[in-house]
Amino acid sequence: MKIEQLVREVYPNLMPYTSKLADLPVEEIKKVLGKERVFKLSFNENPLGPSPKAIEAMQQAIRKLNLYPSSTGALVQQKIAEMEEVLPENIILSNGADEMITMVAQTYLDPGDEVIIPEVTFVQYFASAHLMGAKPVLAPMKEDLGIDLQAILDRITTKTKLICLCNPNNPTGAVIRKQELVSFFQQLPDHVIVVIDEAYHEYAGGPEYFSSIPFVKENYPVFVIRTFSKIYSMAAARLGYGIGPVPIVNAIHQVRSPFNVNSVAQAGAVASLKDQEHVEQALKINEAGKNLLYKAFEELGFTYIKSHGNFVYVNTGYNSGELFTQLAEQYGIIVRNLSGYGLTTSLRISVGTEDELQALIQALYLIFEK
Numbered sequence: 001m002k003i004e005q006l007v008r009e010v011y012p013n014l015m016p017y018t019s020k021l022a023d024l025p026v027e028e029i030k031k032v033l034g035k036e037r038v039f040k041l042s043f044n045e046n047p048l049g050p051s052p053k054a055i056e057a058m059q060q061a062i063r064k065l066n067l068y069p070s071s072t073g074a075l076v077q078q079k080i081a082e083m084e085e086v087l088p089e090n091i092i093l094s095n096g097a098d099e100m101i102t103m104v105a106q107t108y109l110d111p112g113d114e115v116i117i118p119e120v121t122f123v124q125y126f127a128s129a130h131l132m133g134a135k136p137v138l139a140p141m142k143e144d145l146g147i148d149l150q151a152i153l154d155r156i157t158t159k160t161k162l163i164c165l166c167n168p169n170n171p172t173g174a175v176i177r178k179q180e181l182v183s184f185f186q187q188l189p190d191h192v193i194v195v196i197d198e199a200y201h202e203y204a205g206g207p208e209y210f211s212s213i214p215f216v217k218e219n220y221p222v223f224v225i226r227t228f229s230k231i232y233s234m235a236a237a238r239l240g241y242g243i244g245p246v247p248i249v250n251a252i253h254q255v256r257s258p259f260n261v262n263s264v265a266q267a268g269a270v271a272s273l274k275d276q277e278h279v280e281q282a283l284k285i286n287e288a289g290k291n292l293l294y295k296a297f298e299e300l301g302f303t304y305i306k307s308h309g310n311f312v313y314v315n316t317g318y319n320s321g322e323l324f325t326q327l328a329e330q331y332g333i334i335v336r337n338l339s340g341y342g343l344t345t346s347l348r349i350s351v352g353t354e355d356e357l358q359a360l361i362q363a364l365y366l367i368f369e370k
């Protein structure tokens with residue numbers, strides 16, 4: 001028997017992560033491109049960096065690396081519970097939001113179960129369904145690339161187990177309106193759990209955005225996922241969390257590995273949550289950066305979507321594979337090419353530092369001869 005044949009019967013047949021240029025760490029991109037300076041605007045990383053208070057707390061935590069961390073992340077649970085006005089038992093931590101998506105799949109998906117996923121959204125929902133031998137069912141987007149909840153409801157069958165929504169949605173930055181969410185939850189049959197990924201929650205604002213935590217409090221079958229990777233700027237520490245009704249949280253605890261979140265990340269998270277001034281600062285930088293991009297896109301005649309995240313979806317009207325390559329090879333600027341979604345002239349651009357955004361804008365002016 002060949003070793004290749006020994007993997008389990010249900011085994012994901014997808015491309016491993018890390019094979020694309022835009023997914024490499026910046027130092028490796030420099031090597032590949034042979035450039036000393038590379039601007040990476042493909043990962044929605046926060047250019048501000050972690051709160052100084054979080055750094056201090058993490059430095060302290062390192063001294064106790066000989067001790068195992070709290071299995072559940074008790075102090076983090078407590079702090080989030082306080083902020084969101086839920087109970088600590090409504091909260092579960094993960095090694096990044098990505099791990100949470102996998103754990104939800106491991107908890108709920110049998111081979112043959114269906115998972116409804118919007119066509120244009122974060123790819124990990126798709127990958128985790130595959131991992132479990134479940135069937136991803138793609139729901140088309142609205143004309144304006146908004147998530148179409150009616151199209152999702154129309155695709156529910158007796159085999160549907162999960163629905164994955166991302167709000168604000170990555171890669172469009174668009175949000176789902178409150179009224180639509182309310183009506184959606186009212187129409188949901190009781191054999192379906194809705195996962196709502198709110199990785200960009202803290203960036204989203206205004207009357208259009210509505211978090212789904214209130215639905216959790218009303219005991220709807222909703223599981224909200226958040227992360228410390230985006231506004232809290234701790235992507236490398238790997239810390240995500242979920243908020244849901246106790247039966248969902250307890251079920252996921254059964255598949256969680258005992259010490260999935262390290263103590264350094266836990267310490268950093270508590271300190272980060274206490275430093276809301278730092279969050280305000282990140283928001284300010286993000287707003288200024290988005291406005292820079294919007295203005296340039298308008299001058300260049302591109303269409304874009306007003307974003308509730310730290311990235312902007314833009315349609316340049318020009319082949320995005322070619323534009324990606326030109327930006328990378330000539331200017332050392334890495335963006336996210338959205339061709340994989342069939343959006344062949346669209347890019348997602350992270351809101352980097354002002355210098356990074358100015359470099360991108362200059363490059364676009366040169367390429368489009370404006």
Ligand SMILES: *Cc1c(COP(=O)(O)O)cnc(C)c1O
Pocket residue numbers: 044095096097098099122166170197199226227228229235238239240
């Ligand atoms: C970045 C991102 C994540 C992953 O976050 P980690 O906590 O770093 O794993 C999950 N969902 C969405 C929508 C994201 O954009």
